[in-house]
Amino acid sequence: MGIKDIYFRLEDAYYKVLDRINAAIPVYKIIDPIDKVVPSFALLILIVAALIGFFVVLPLINIAPEAQYTELELEITSDKNIPLAGVEVTIVQDGNIQKRQSNPLGKITILVIAGRGVELSAEKSGYEKYSRSLSPSGASFKYAIKLIGAAITPRDKTITFVGADGKKLGGVKITVEFSCSTPGVEPEPRTIETTSGEIKITPPENCGALSISRISAPNYRQNEEDSLRIDETSEIIKLEAIVPATGELRMKVVSDAAELLSNVRVVLYSPDGVEQTRTYSDYGYATLKASPGSYYVVATDEANRYASA
Numbered sequence: 001m002g003i004k005d006i007y008f009r010l011e012d013a014y015y016k017v018l019d020r021i022n023a024a025i026p027v028y029k030i031i032d033p034i035d036k037v038v039p040s041f042a043l044l045i046l047i048v049a050a051l052i053g054f055f056v057v058l059p060l061i062n063i064a065p066e067a068q069y070t071e072l073e074l075e076i077t078s079d080k081n082i083p084l085a086g087v088e089v090t091i092v093q094d095g096n097i098q099k100r101q102s103n104p105l106g107k108i109t110i111l112v113i114a115g116r117g118v119e120l121s122a123e124k125s126g127y128e129k130y131s132r133s134l135s136p137s138g139a140s141f142k143y144a145i146k147l148i149g150a151a152i153t154p155r156d157k158t159i160t161f162v163g164a165d166g167k168k169l170g171g172v173k174i175t176v177e178f179s180c181s182t183p184g185v186e187p188e189p190r191t192i193e194t195t196s197g198e199i200k201i202t203p204p205e206n207c208g209a210l211s212i213s214r215i216s217a218p219n220y221r222q223n224e225e226d227s228l229r230i231d232e233t234s235e236i237i238k239l240e241a242i243v244p245a246t247g248e249l250r251m252k253v254v255s256d257a258a259e260l261l262s263n264v265r266v267v268l269y270s271p272d273g274v275e276q277t278r279t280y281s282d283y284g285y286a287t288l289k290a291s292p293g294s295y296y297v298v299a300t301d302e303a304n305r306y307a308s309a
Contacts, residue, residue, distance in 0.1 A: 014044070049297065070114040071140040074121060077107040079148050083107075084124060092119040112136050112261060126150055158234045159199045161217070168197035169239060175216040181208035212237075220246070244291040251288070253299055254279040255306060260284025265300045 021027050033257040034040045076087045083106030091098040091110055100108045112118055114137050122130040127147040134143060159176070161169045173195050178187040185206055192199050203210040212228045220239040222228075249268070254260045266286040271294050279286050281299075300308045 011039075039084045048250075068114045069111050070136040070138060072110045072112050072134075072136045072173045073103070073140055074108040074110070074120075074145055075142070076102045076108070076147065078127070079146055079147075084127075084147060087122050087124045087145075090121045090123075093117070114138065120145075122147065123181070123251065124211040127243045155205065156200065156202050156233060159201070159212075159228050159230065160234070160236045161194075161197050161199075162236060162238050163220075164238065164240055166238075167215070169220070170197045171195060172217055172220065172239075174199075174220075176212055177214040178203070179211050180204065180206075181211070182206055214217045215239070246291055247296075249288040249290060249295075251281075251297065253284055253286055261301070261306070263301075263303070264306075265302055267298045267300070269293050269298065270295060275282075 001100045017187055025035060031040050034043065072091070076084045076089075078084055082152045083102075083104070085102055085104045085106060087102040087106070087108075089100045089102065089108055089110075091100075091112065093112055093116055098110055098112075100110055102108050115135065118136060120130075120132050120134055120143075122145050122149060126149060128150050130145055130147055132145075134141075136143075161172075163169055163175055173193065174197070175191065176190045178201060179190075180186060180203060185204055185208070187201060187203050187207065187210065192201060201210075210230045213231065215222050215237070217239055219242045221242055222237065222239060251266060253264045253266065255261055258284055262280075262282055262284070264280060264281040264286070266279060266288065268276045268288050268290055270276055276290055276295065277288050279288055286299075297306060
């Protein structure tokens with residue numbers, strides 16, 4: 001038996017039922033006009049199918065209800081209960097990000113979906129970052145945020161210059177030039193001189209990283225292993241003494257009679273009269289070591305046999 005046969009059997013049964021009903025109630029006055037346009041039995045099947053779909057199938061379909069919203073009312077104060085304006089607040093919910101700034105009263109109102117998790121963060125310069133997870137609900141949800149003042153990092157820097165032996169280089173003229181990592185910002189003063197082996201400097205608040213861009217000290221150079229970036233409040237920089245190149249001065253010491261003289265004191269002086277080195281002649285010769293430069297020599301016979309020269 002095919003579907004068509006089943007349909008016609010059901011249609012015959014349908015009309016038999018209508019005949020019985022029509023004996024009491026004249027239903028054909030309604031059915032006949034319909035049958036002239038479309039078979040009333042087919043129309044009945046469509047109506048029944050629609051009702052089944054509406055009352056049975058539709059409730060089984062998972063239709064998400066319309067989201068309900070909550071006004072998240074934030075009040076932001078300092079740890080001294082002072083309202084904080086200009087606090088940057090970020091709300092993340094279901095991947096959506098909202099950013100707001102607190103008003104002069106320290107308040108913000110943000111619309112969020114009720115009952116769903118919210119990741120809240122608040123930031124302001126000079127305060128520790130605040131982060132919390134919330135689940136706002138109801139028509140409005142009030143929440144208080146208290147920002148804790150960040151620990152103040154001292155900006156004063158003390159730089160000590162030492163020699164290879166670790167001792168402070170007192171008496172050495174050291175010139176240091178500083179720089180900041182923030183473009184357009186310079187320390188004040190930028191260049192500092194010291195003869196105490198120590199420099200104190202307070203970099204600008206917006207300096208960023210403070211660094212030494214140049215060190216100048218006569219007969220000293222910076223140890224390459226030392227960093228020029230000043231991160232700590234106290235830094236030690238080691239300077240290495242520059243060993244000057246030396247040469248030998250070999251001099252012949254003779255009398256006015258051309259005799260080779262021994263035990264004559266020979267002293268080497270710088271142009272300003274500072275003694276550099278000394279020795280004694282031996283069989284008419286004296287050898288001295290000195291750095292390249294200009295000098296003058298004084299020879300003295302300590303036995304007073306000859307006048308100084």
